[in-house]
Amino acid sequence: MRGFWTIVLTFLATGLTIGQVHFDWTSEVDSAYDLVLQFRMDEAGELARKSSMSHANNIAWDYVLGDISMLTVLVEERPEELSGFYNNVEQFIDRAERLPEDNPWRNVLLGEYYFKRGLINTMNEHNLSAARDIFKGYHKFERAYEVDSTFYPARLGWGLVQFFVGALPQSYSRYAGWFGITGNSEVGERLIRSTKPASGGSSFAAFDFIHTWFVGAYVFPEEYDTSELNVNFQERIQEYPILVFTLARKAVLQKETDRALRILGEREVDERRLTFWYLDYLEGINLTRKLDPRGARILLDYLSGFPGYSYKKSTLMFLSWYFFLDGDYSSSYYYKERVQRDGKAFTGADKEAQNLSTQDIPGELIEARLLCDGGYYSEAEKRLMQKDPEKYVDVLNVQEWYYRNARIQMGLKDLDQAIQSFKKVVETPFDNRRKFLPVSCYELGLIYLDRGDEEEAKYWLERALSYSGYPYVADYQRIIKPILKKLDH
Numbered sequence: 001m002r003g004f005w006t007i008v009l010t011f012l013a014t015g016l017t018i019g020q021v022h023f024d025w026t027s028e029v030d031s032a033y034d035l036v037l038q039f040r041m042d043e044a045g046e047l048a049r050k051s052s053m054s055h056a057n058n059i060a061w062d063y064v065l066g067d068i069s070m071l072t073v074l075v076e077e078r079p080e081e082l083s084g085f086y087n088n089v090e091q092f093i094d095r096a097e098r099l100p101e102d103n104p105w106r107n108v109l110l111g112e113y114y115f116k117r118g119l120i121n122t123m124n125e126h127n128l129s130a131a132r133d134i135f136k137g138y139h140k141f142e143r144a145y146e147v148d149s150t151f152y153p154a155r156l157g158w159g160l161v162q163f164f165v166g167a168l169p170q171s172y173s174r175y176a177g178w179f180g181i182t183g184n185s186e187v188g189e190r191l192i193r194s195t196k197p198a199s200g201g202s203s204f205a206a207f208d209f210i211h212t213w214f215v216g217a218y219v220f221p222e223e224y225d226t227s228e229l230n231v232n233f234q235e236r237i238q239e240y241p242i243l244v245f246t247l248a249r250k251a252v253l254q255k256e257t258d259r260a261l262r263i264l265g266e267r268e269v270d271e272r273r274l275t276f277w278y279l280d281y282l283e284g285i286n287l288t289r290k291l292d293p294r295g296a297r298i299l300l301d302y303l304s305g306f307p308g309y310s311y312k313k314s315t316l317m318f319l320s321w322y323f324f325l326d327g328d329y330s331s332s333y334y335y336k337e338r339v340q341r342d343g344k345a346f347t348g349a350d351k352e353a354q355n356l357s358t359q360d361i362p363g364e365l366i367e368a369r370l371l372c373d374g375g376y377y378s379e380a381e382k383r384l385m386q387k388d389p390e391k392y393v394d395v396l397n398v399q400e401w402y403y404r405n406a407r408i409q410m411g412l413k414d415l416d417q418a419i420q421s422f423k424k425v426v427e428t429p430f431d432n433r434r435k436f437l438p439v440s441c442y443e444l445g446l447i448y449l450d451r452g453d454e455e456e457a458k459y460w461l462e463r464a465l466s467y468s469g470y471p472y473v474a475d476y477q478r479i480i481k482p483i484l485k486k487l488d489h
Contacts, residue, residue, distance in 0.1 A: 077308020
């Protein structure tokens with residue numbers, strides 16, 4: 001399939017075009033894109049190939065073919081697919097630039113193409129190329145919004161740019177500003193929330209899903225549920241890996257592990273679909289969080305079967321923890337030792353795993369963490385209370401004990417006890433290998449904000465921002481900055 005589609009996609013992208021190109025998202029295009037969202041890439045590509053030959057000037061087909069190529073690279077991470085992806089995107093950019101300047105689709109398409117290529121470049125550590133693509137994508141979405149701020153893809157694109165650029169750490173935002181790249185997360189959030197499909201009807205069903213519900217559910221997972229989905233998607237959730245991912249991710253974030261596992265367990269296995277390996281990883285780590293041995297088997301299959309490198313370090317860390325708790329210390333050491341050399345530290349989970357692999361974490365802290373992260377708070381508390389935190393020699397273990405107890409007490413709705421434990425954490429020296437101090441400050445800020453004590457909330461949130469260099473720092477800064485801006489008003 002792969003070599004064949006590289007040839008087909010490149011042929012279509014470079015094919016001669018007679019007359020003026022245009023962008024017309026027909027019901028036929030949307031049907032092909034619906035197959036893309038089902039990860040049925042062969043069928044989507046075949047439909048696009050046949051249709052684009054008779055509608056060669058309609059570059060909506062470029063968009064479909066581009067996402068087939070991008071998602072294949074993104075999901076499977078096969079190095080041999082990269083050259084085909086880069087060739088295709090370059091040709092799609094060239095064709096999009098032929099649209100009239102006042103066409104609202106022109107800069108939206110260019111913005112998406114540049115950012116998607118920038119993402120792939122970042123994943124493959126082509127940092128200079130990624131920076132160039134992000135710079136171009138930023139200004140294309142800026143121009144798209146200037147041309148027509150009511151055009152919802154332009155409004156959404158510019159909103160996402162503002163949202164994420166506005167949350168960059170200060171050291172990065174300063175450099176970005178030199179190149180005219182600035183952002184305001186509050187403005188971005190407002191634009192994203194106000195984005196509503198203007199198309200109506202079924203001809204944009206798949207396009208609208210990915211550009212409204214999916215984006216909203218990814219950025220604001222707590223606020224979106226299936227009741228807002230098009231009925232076509234509501235009735236066929238298990239046919240769409242990207243929808244299964246979104247709903248399972250939301251359940252995981254809400255510490256509802258059993259619900260997440262039900263969603264993942266019910267997904268359709270179909271040989272027509274591109275394998276979405278991340279769902280196997282997600283299922284494996286969540287089974288491990290409830291100390292279910294099936295999790296280790298799934299993670300071992302992921303480790304041996306997934307052709308890419310993302311989440312490999314995290315997988316190895318979970319396997320090391322599982323075997324440690326199971327009493328198989330030689331296997332635990334073997335997988336822990338591999339964390340440093342296998343995979344790449346691109347994702348936050350992999351970066352954290354790389355940090356954790358250099359530390360000796362006691363078994364009760366590992367088990368309490370797994371159970372707490374899974375939402376099994378009472379079981380986690382029982383395990384944690386078996387150890388007096390003041391008897392630890394390593395300050396990181398002291399921090400983790402109090403931090404984990406605070407998280408457990410929050411889950412058990414005892415906020416006064418959670419406050420005490422979080423404050424115990426911040427009394428210890430900061431170590432940027434772990435996020436315990438800044439996140440404890442952040443959680444204290446949220447608790448006081450919920451209690452209506454804005455002055456105390458502001459103190460703790462500003463203190464959280466004062467830390468740097470720890471795992472997930474950009475994520476927390478993105479969240480904290482808008483809250484402080486609202487408090488300042």
